Amino acid sequence: MRRLVAVTLDEASIERGTPDQEHERAIAIYDLVEENVFGIPGDAGGPYTLSLGLVANRLSFDIRREDASPVVAHLLSLSPFRKVIKDYFLICESYYEAIRSASPERIEAIDMGRRGVHDEGAGLVIERLEGKIEIDHKTARRLFTLIAALSWKGQDR
Template structure:
């Protein structure tokens, strides 16, 4: 199903992320997402799709549109189940940034990065569970969407 994918991802116009690292992470997540993804909302017309991702009133809002920007469906997911993962993810990212800036031992940077990847995977799995029955996404798509959730939450 090559058309069951995202061809455009939009985030709200906001000030840049708190660090260059976080901003680069967000940009890379969008680029990787658009390079390859599986996004299949079973009850909507066939894609491809555009997706506007935002956080409003403690909810993750996924505004699914067609390629001509016509609204198809809006999903709102409570962020409560993600809060611990998002908080831990931000702490690990900050620790990684500090370790790199301080030119810390490579083993320390790698250990922190492994922790970040573990949290990232946990967040992706949770996102897949929360989207089940609403939007089918593969693991890599879920990982990249989780990065965007963290980026949006960081700006709140």
């Protein structure tokens, strides 16, 4: 019962990305719904639906029950995420470029770096949601992918 059964991104909050970015986003949503740990402290339980978006340059978590009745909404500052998101985008661009032409060893090295930055982002998600939403590391990694996708619109490249 402490899980998500649906995740959506606010269409007004997001810009379309490259095909690689769109693919990564779709996989993150699919994987997140398939396997996650997601609970609200003090709530009797889910399952829950989650809508992620941007509201006044803040990250919005709109959490509802499966029947769409509201549970809670949280707004988080994107500021703590900016550096790790920028690093994540840079290393992802390097990775996507490498998979087209680099040696397997180079791709592996870049991918290890990408996973490290992704783990750093997941740790930040867990930290920022502490006391608000209970998640595990895998759920945090997938949420970080979606947070990065949402923040792309305002990202300075």
